[in-house]
Amino acid sequence: MHSKNLGKLPILLVDDEAQLLHSASLVLRSAGFAEVLTLDDSRTVLALLASRSIGVIVLDLTMPHLSGQDLLEQIAAEYPEIPVIMMTATNDLQIAVQCMRCGASDYLLKPVEQNCLVAAVRRAVEASILRTEFLLLKDRLLTNSPHEPSGFSDIVTQSPAMFAIFRYIEAIAASPQPVLITGETGAGKELIARALHHVSGRAGDLVAVNVAGLDDTLFSDTLFGHAKGSFTGAERARDGLIASTGEGTLFLDEIGDLSIASQVKLLRLLQDGSFYPIGADRPRQSRARIIVATHCDVRRQVEVGAFRKDLYFRLRTHHIQLPPLRERREDLPQLTLHFVEKAAESLGKPAPSVPPALFQWLHNYSFPGNIRELEGMAFDAVARSQGAVLSLQSFKEVITDVVPVHADGNAPNGQTISAGNFPQRLPTLKEAEDALISQALQRAQGNQGVAAGLLGISRQALNKRLIRRDGESF
Secondary structure (H helix, E strand, O other), X not given: OOHHHHOOOOEEEEOOOHHHHHHHHHHHHHOOOOOEEXXXXXXXXXXXXXXXXXXXXXXXXXXOOOOHHHHHHHHHHHOOOOOEEEEEOOOOHHHHHHHHHHXXXXXXXXXOOHHHHHHHHHHHHHHHHHHHHHHHHHHHHOOOOOOOHHHHOXXXXXXXXXXXXXXXXXXXXXXXXXXXXXXXXXXXXXXXXXXXXXXXXXXOOEEEEEOOOOOHHHHHHHHHEEOOOOOOOOOOOEEOHHHHHOOOEEEEEOHHHOOHHHHHHHHHHHXXXXXXXXXXXXXXXXXXXXXXXXXXXXXXXXXXXXXXHHHHHHHOOEEEEOOOHHHOHHHHHHHHHHHHHHHHHHHOOOOOEOOHHHHHHHHOOOOOOHHHHHHHHHHHHHHHOOOOEOOOHHHHHHHHOOOOOOOOOEOOOOOEOOHHHOOOOOOOHHHHHHHHHHHHHHHOOOOHHHHHHHHOOOHHHHHXXXXXXXHHHO
16 A cells, blocks of 8 residues: 555544444544544455455444454454454453554543543554654665656665665655755755655645745745734734645755744644634644755754754654755766756856866865756856867966865865874875875876865976876886
C-alpha cells in the first residue's frame, strides 16, 4: 500500500453496543477522519477486510459469537499491516498483555475519553505510515538511481550523494509528515523542496515563503490569515497561505529565524493540523504538507534555547541534509556548462565555449556561497565575455581574492598555517618552495597557468623556478 493512501483509509469500529459505535464515529469524524465504518457483529469483520482496505481497527474485547481476542489473532495472522486498538471495560493487566502479544497496537479502557480515542487512532495511523515508508525506503536504497528521474530534472548533478538524497525523497514523498531540509546558504534547498513536492503528486501547488524577519503577528497573518475586524484596517476576512495552499505543499524557508511565539503556533499546526486565523474563535483544519528549510544548526539552537526542542523533533521526522558544493566537486563541470548556457540565453548571446583550465581553477575553490555563487560567477563571466571562448579573468578575480592567508592564520580551504604544522626541524626556504610548487601542480592537475595563479605568481616566474629546480635536481 502506498503511504500517501494510508491516512485516507477508513477507520473500522467493531463493538456490539450501537450507542458506542455511533458516538465514537462522530468523535472520529469531527477530529478529521473522513470515513469511519462501524460493525456490530464481529463475525462480519474478516469478510469486510477481504473486500476493501482498512486503515485502523478499533475492536471491543468482549463480544458475543466471536470474542475480540480471537478476532485479533485472526487479523494479526491474515492482515498484520493493519493496526488494531483493543477496547474493554475490564481493567485486567494480564488480558492487556495478552492482547499486545497477539498484535494489538494499543489498549483502551471503557468508558474511553474522546481525546484518548482520537490520540490512539492518530498514533496508529502515523505508525502505519512510518512502517510503510521504512519498507519503501529500504527498497529505494537498494537501487543506485531514482525511480522517477523526471521529478529531479531541475537539479543538475552526477553526485552519488545527491542520488542517495533523490532515493530518500522518493521514499518519503507521499508521507504527510513534515520534512526538515538543512544545508548551507546557496546549496539548493528550495530546489529539493520543489522536487519533493513534484514527486509527491499532491493535488495543490507548492507555496514558498521566507519567514526570516517576520515578527509573530506578521507570521500569523501571512500563514493563518485573519477574520474581519480582528485589527485596525482588517475590513474583510483574508485567507492565509495555509488555506490557499489547500492539499499542496507549504515551504517555509529560513525556519531557524522564527520567533519562539511563532514556533508554538507552528507546532500546533504540525501536531493536529489545526490553526486559528487572527481574531477567529474557531480552529480551521489544514490539509497541506509542510516542508521547512534552514542554513542554521538547529540542534545547536535547541541547546541554547533559541529553538523549541519539541518542534525540532517534530520537524525532523524526515530530515534531508544537503552537501555543500565543495563536497560534490564532480558536479562542477556539468553545473558550470549549465549556468554558462543559461546565462547566455538570458543575455541573448551565443554561449561561449568553456576552456578546460576553468574546471581546474574551480576545483581549488571552496565555494562559500555554494551553487548560487557558481551561478553568479558564470553569469558575470558570460556578461563580460567578448569572444567565442569564455574568459577566465572574472573567475580568477574571485578565486585569487581568497588565496592569501587570513590574519588569524586560516587558509580559505579550512587549513591552518602555523608553526605547529611544521616538523621539529623547520624546512629551508628552498624546501618549502619546492613543496608549495609540487602541491600547486598537483591541485592544478599539471596545468602550470593554474598552479601559478594558486601560488600568486606569474606563469613565467613559476616556469623559472621549475627550470631552476629541475636543473638542480639533475
